[in-house]
Amino acid sequence: MQLTVWTYEGPPHVGAMRVATGMERLHYVLHAPQGDTYADLLFTMIERRNQRPPVTYTTFQARDLGQDTAELFRHTAIEAYERFKPQALLVGSSCTAELIQDDPGGLSQTLGLPVPAIPLELPSYSRKENWGASETFYQLVRSLAGNAEARPADEAGSRRPRCNLLGPTALGFRHRDDIQEITQLLGSLGIDVHVTAPMGSTPADIARLGEADFNVVLYPEIAQTAAKWLERTFKQPYTRVIPIGVGATREFIQEVAGIAQVDPGPALENAQSRLPWYSRSVDSNYLTGKRVFIFGDATHAVAAARVATEEFGFKVVGLGTYSREFAREVREAAKLYDVTPLITDDYLEVEAQVAELQPELVLGTQMERHISKRLGVGCAVISAPVHVQDFPARYAPQMGFGGANVLFDTWVHPLMMGLEEHLLGMFREDFEFHAEAAPSHLGGTGTTERRVAAAPAEVQPEAVTTDAVPEPAQDGEPVWSADAEKELRKIPFFVRGKARRNTERFAKEKGLHEISIDTLYDAKAHFGR
Amino acid sequence: MTVPVQPSSSAGPEKTVDFNIIRERGPHAVFCGLTSIIWLHRKIQDAFFLVVGSRTCAHLMQSAAGVMIFAEPRFGTALIEERDLAGLADANEELDRVVARLLERRPDIRMLFLVGSCPSEVIKLDLERAASRLSQQHMPQVRVLNYTGSGIETTFTQGEDTCLAALVPELPRETDADPASLLVVGSLADIVEDQFTRLFAEMGIHDVRYLPARRSDQLPAVGPNTRYILAQPFLNEAARALEGLGATRLSAPFPLGVEGTTGWLRAAADAFGVDPALFDKVTAPGIERARRGLSHIAEELKGKRIFLFPDSQLEIPLARFLHREAGMELVEVGTPYLHRQHLAEELAMLPKDTCLSEGQHLDKQLDRCREAHPDVVVCGLGLANPLEAEGMTTKWSIELVFTPIQGYDQAADLAELFARPLMRRAKLRV
Numbered sequence: 001m002q003l004t005v006w007t008y009e010g011p012p013h014v015g016a017m018r019v020a021t022g023m024e025r026l027h028y029v030l031h032a033p034q035g036d037t038y039a040d041l042l043f044t045m046i047e048r049r050n051q052r053p054p055v056t057y058t059t060f061q062a063r064d065l066g067q068d069t070a071e072l073f074r075h076t077a078i079e080a081y082e083r084f085k086p087q088a089l090l091v092g093s094s095c096t097a098e099l100i101q102d103d104p105g106g107l108s109q110t111l112g113l114p115v116p117a118i119p120l121e122l123p124s125y126s127r128k129e130n131w132g133a134s135e136t137f138y139q140l141v142r143s144l145a146g147n148a149e150a151r152p153a154d155e156a157g158s159r160r161p162r163c164n165l166l167g168p169t170a171l172g173f174r175h176r177d178d179i180q181e182i183t184q185l186l187g188s189l190g191i192d193v194h195v196t197a198p199m200g201s202t203p204a205d206i207a208r209l210g211e212a213d214f215n216v217v218l219y220p221e222i223a224q225t226a227a228k229w230l231e232r233t234f235k236q237p238y239t240r241v242i243p244i245g246v247g248a249t250r251e252f253i254q255e256v257a258g259i260a261q262v263d264p265g266p267a268l269e270n271a272q273s274r275l276p277w278y279s280r281s282v283d284s285n286y287l288t289g290k291r292v293f294i295f296g297d298a299t300h301a302v303a304a305a306r307v308a309t310e311e312f313g314f315k316v317v318g319l320g321t322y323s324r325e326f327a328r329e330v331r332e333a334a335k336l337y338d339v340t341p342l343i344t345d346d347y348l349e350v351e352a353q354v355a356e357l358q359p360e361l362v363l364g365t366q367m368e369r370h371i372s373k374r375l376g377v378g379c380a381v382i383s384a385p386v387h388v389q390d391f392p393a394r395y396a397p398q399m400g401f402g403g404a405n406v407l408f409d410t411w412v413h414p415l416m417m418g419l420e421e422h423l424l425g426m427f428r429e430d431f432e433f434h435a436e437a438a439p440s441h442l443g444g445t446g447t448t449e450r451r452v453a454a455a456p457a458e459v460q461p462e463a464v465t466t467d468a469v470p471e472p473a474q475d476g477e478p479v480w481s482a483d484a485e486k487e488l489r490k491i492p493f494f495v496r497g498k499a500r501r502n503t504e505r506f507a508k509e510k511g512l513h514e515i516s517i518d519t520l521y522d523a524k525a526h527f528g529r
Numbered sequence: 530m531t532v533p534v535q536p537s538s539s540a541g542p543e544k545t546v547d548f549n550i551i552r553e554r555g556p557h558a559v560f561c562g563l564t565s566i567i568w569l570h571r572k573i574q575d576a577f578f579l580v581v582g583s584r585t586c587a588h589l590m591q592s593a594a595g596v597m598i599f600a601e602p603r604f605g606t607a608l609i610e611e612r613d614l615a616g617l618a619d620a621n622e623e624l625d626r627v628v629a630r631l632l633e634r635r636p637d638i639r640m641l642f643l644v645g646s647c648p649s650e651v652i653k654l655d656l657e658r659a660a661s662r663l664s665q666q667h668m669p670q671v672r673v674l675n676y677t678g679s680g681i682e683t684t685f686t687q688g689e690d691t692c693l694a695a696l697v698p699e700l701p702r703e704t705d706a707d708p709a710s711l712l713v714v715g716s717l718a719d720i721v722e723d724q725f726t727r728l729f730a731e732m733g734i735h736d737v738r739y740l741p742a743r744r745s746d747q748l749p750a751v752g753p754n755t756r757y758i759l760a761q762p763f764l765n766e767a768a769r770a771l772e773g774l775g776a777t778r779l780s781a782p783f784p785l786g787v788e789g790t791t792g793w794l795r796a797a798a799d800a801f802g803v804d805p806a807l808f809d810k811v812t813a814p815g816i817e818r819a820r821r822g823l824s825h826i827a828e829e830l831k832g833k834r835i836f837l838f839p840d841s842q843l844e845i846p847l848a849r850f851l852h853r854e855a856g857m858e859l860v861e862v863g864t865p866y867l868h869r870q871h872l873a874e875e876l877a878m879l880p881k882d883t884c885l886s887e888g889q890h891l892d893k894q895l896d897r898c899r900e901a902h903p904d905v906v907v908c909g910l911g912l913a914n915p916l917e918a919e920g921m922t923t924k925w926s927i928e929l930v931f932t933p934i935q936g937y938d939q940a941a942d943l944a945e946l947f948a949r950p951l952m953r954r955a956k957l958r959v
């Protein structure tokens with residue numbers, strides 16, 4: 001068993017639901033106990049969809065377990081087909097149904113339906129949401145996209161090049177606007193989008209995927225498996241660059257232009273991102289070297305690390321992902337920034353690492369917001385899992401040049417603004433603007449939650465008091481003298497945790513038992529900022 | 530409309546014979562009992578709820594509560610993994626390890642609930658024994674209890690029922706020698722609890738206790754002289770457990786609206802021999818205020834047709850209130866489960882031609898709803914936006930569990946919850 005406070009991904013059948021709900025004319029019959037319909041709310045509330053997801057649940061109860069739950073499934077599936085008349089049916093189990101082993105896949109072959117029934121084998125106790133979405137999309141493509149012989153005679157040359165956009169689903173982080181941004185970008189290169197899938201497509205559209213010249217993979221976590229199959233089957237190359245950030249978007253344009261054999265020049269010249277100028281303007285000077293911790297799905301985490309380093313001038317001090325399937329990509333990226341990659345789906349491990357590294361900004365998921373609140377660090381969201389506020393009404397892509405503008409505003413917002421940061425470094429005893437106060441542009445007048453500059457295991461929060469007492473020595477741990485502790489409090493909170501750690505490390509290396517004011521400044525000189 | 534409510538002792542199924550009750554089986558859109566953790570973790574402030582289940586359970590919890598940012602989460606999941614299913618890991622040892630890690634991280638926890646889920650029940654994990662074993666390990670620091678919140682056993686608010694039933698054996702005991710006390714059962718908003726305490730005190734009933742209590746070290750004592758009154762309609766198991774300890778139930782309607790609140794208070798007052806004149810004097814200001822508050826809103830609701838999908842078992846008391854005090858017409862009143870004895874007083878107040886439904890076949894019920902095209906539909910959040918998009922006005926039902934709605938001074942707030950979507954629809958011009 002694993003103690004889970006927050007989970008980064010849902011179970012794999014939620015991934016299957018994301019594919020089904022993103023599509024049209026497709027229905028999903030899910031063998032699941034009463035209560036698993038909570039997943040409808042992800043789509044109707046968090047994503048604010050105006051239709052019920054195309055999912056029919058068997059919703060068995062305890063009293064059904066003594067009877068024929070397999071018959072219940074058959075009956076539900078037939079009823080769902082009769083009512084909704086989809087072009088294709090997905091059938092599968094949730095985690096509880098997996099335990100009672102009714103084999104929906106086998107049963108669906110005996111229903112005698114006039115449309116394809118695609119069985120999904122999604123192991124709930126070893127796999128998770130993105131894998132479930134990826135597997136579902138792959139099975140759909142395999143079952144419906146036919147084979148190379150079915151491809152119409154190539155009329156390339158007589159028309160504009162065209163590609164499929166693969167990967168966007170329902171409940172995807174900013175998928176709605178990323179599609180729009182990338183479709184426009186491709187259009188400016190003279191490339192048409194043939195089918196966007198799963199989002200917005202029907203089973204009939206999936207059958208036409210092979211007619212495109214190549215594939216654009218926007219979200220490898222969901223579309224890479226299907227793209228590889230399409231490459232083998234239809235010889236369609238697929239893109240590897242994820243266009244998040246100005247630099248990556250430029251590379252993406254080069255890559256796509258190379259595949260489609262078009263001129264990238266005009267699209268590159270018309271790059272309409274404000275990020276480069278905003279980042280170069282003197283107001284952004286104070287962003288240099290800000291220590292940032294990054295966590296999310298592999299695609300967004302790797303992209304964010306590059307943007308943070310090359311386009312914001314931040315220093316990446318931690319990089320990790322919960323996408324085990326893409327651990328290699330994150331390990332490669334971590335080498336670039338000389339940090340130890342964190343590959344885990346354990347929220348408590350991530351929390352411990354953030355506490356250890358003491359960053360000034362966390363770029364993560366909804367779950368890192370909890371961690372940041374506890375530790376009193378600014379936080380911006382770069383990746384799913386997200387909640388309702390990250391499905392905004394306004395146009396808010398992450399990808400392309402428009403996405404870069406959004407990134408700039410979003411990531412800088414939680415940081416203390418430059419002037420305020422300077423004045424805090426100068427004057428610390430103001431009744432309104434003091435070291436423990438939240439950044440004033442965030443609207444808080446009081447103090448933030450207690451700022452724990454300690455590991456979660458440590459019970460004693462830092463007392464916000466001026467007459468600090470030295471903490472008792474734990475075996476071999478250096479003790480802070482009262483003066484040094486007081487001096488430490490004069491350092492603004494966003495770098496105080498780091499200063500505390502560095503000083504303790506320095507004292508230990510020097511074999512000191514007590515930390516004095518001099519030790520604090522010696523350590524500062526030793527480590528630099 | 531001041532019909533004095535006579536508590537009837539012979540309440541039984543025969544009282545509901547004349548109702549047309551639709552009983553359907555099929556797909557249903559309801560929450561499982563795990564969802565009750567969303568409000569119980571706030572009610573009992575030093576408790577932690579550890580679900581023993583799958584990633585689906587963990588995902589449900591955070592999808593519901595994760596929009597709030599928790600510096601200190603008060604619930605979590607012990608995720609069952611493949612190793613546990615294959616018998617490679619001893620489930621009990623695993624659970625002990627997880628609990629030890631949790632308590633080490635959160636030394637402030639005083640009560641730990643191991644909450645059973647569908648997966649833990651299908652594989653027959655004995656959480657009851659695990660709870661008593663862990664209790665022995667962690668007492669006196671932490672008490673470990675167990676209840677089920679699984680979807681196969683419980684629907685939404687029934688999770689509170691099973692939780693309270695698990696608390697009952699932990700309650701301090703009283704004997705015949707102890708004076709009579711009043712126990713109010715069911716989670717109420719703090720402000721409502723305080724209002725009731727004041728009203729009872731004015732009637733001379735000073736020893737009023739509440740289950741659940743706000744902290745785990747303040748559990749109410751129970752004995753043969755305990756008179757308990759249900760503040761919520763979904764407390765079947767908890768009631769049975771209390772009767773097992775000798776407590777007696779006071780039959781009453783539920784304290785929603787003027788009539789419900791008066792009937793509910795009267796049941797307690799009668800049991801404690803409060804003089805009727807004093808009762809009237811104490812309740813008069815509340816009744817007058819509630820009527821005044823309702824008069825503003827009733828206009829908005831009068832004659833409007835309402836359809837309630839099953840969700841929390843609050844539907845029948847709500848329908849009674851909306852019909853009798855706000856003048857609404859009842860198209861269909863759905864409930865996940867109908868406890869005839871606990872609801873006898875409520876059913877007696879409903880019009881005899883009310884269409885009740887117990888259980889659900891979602892698609893057929895939606896067909897009926899579309900056909901009737903009611904003015905207001907009370908339903909869960911999985912249906913609300915899709916029905917709004919079809920042009921219906923909805924009131925999402927979960928809010929009724931998360932809002933102070935009981936008592937005189939909340940009667941207008943309760944009506945306003947139903948009027949608000951109608952007023953909003955009338956306001957919006959885009």
